[in-house]
Amino acid sequence: MKEKLAKLIDVKSLMTLALTAGFIGLTCSGEVSGQEYMSIFTMIVGFYFGTQAEKRASK
Numbered sequence: 001m002k003e004k005l006a007k008l009i010d011v012k013s014l015m016t017l018a019l020t021a022g023f024i025g026l027t028c029s030g031e032v033s034g035q036e037y038m039s040i041f042t043m044i045v046g047f048y049f050g051t052q053a054e055k056r057a058s059k
Contacts, residue, residue, distance in 0.1 A: 012048060012051065013048075016044055016045070016048045019040075019044050020041065020044065020045075023037050023040055023041055024037075
């Protein structure tokens with residue numbers, strides 16, 4: 001359990017969560033359109049999961 005928590009607190013994980021929360025806030029306030037949100041969010045999540053898959057493949 002501690003190992004999973006340590007992975008969650010990884011810098012990339014925190015940045016992904018912070019950016020997601022920020023873009024959700026901007027979208028809800030009307031600063032960012034839904035289309036822009038989806039483009040940015042897809043890029044962020046794709047990068048995050050791509051780096052995680054790369055780590056697993058290299059081990």
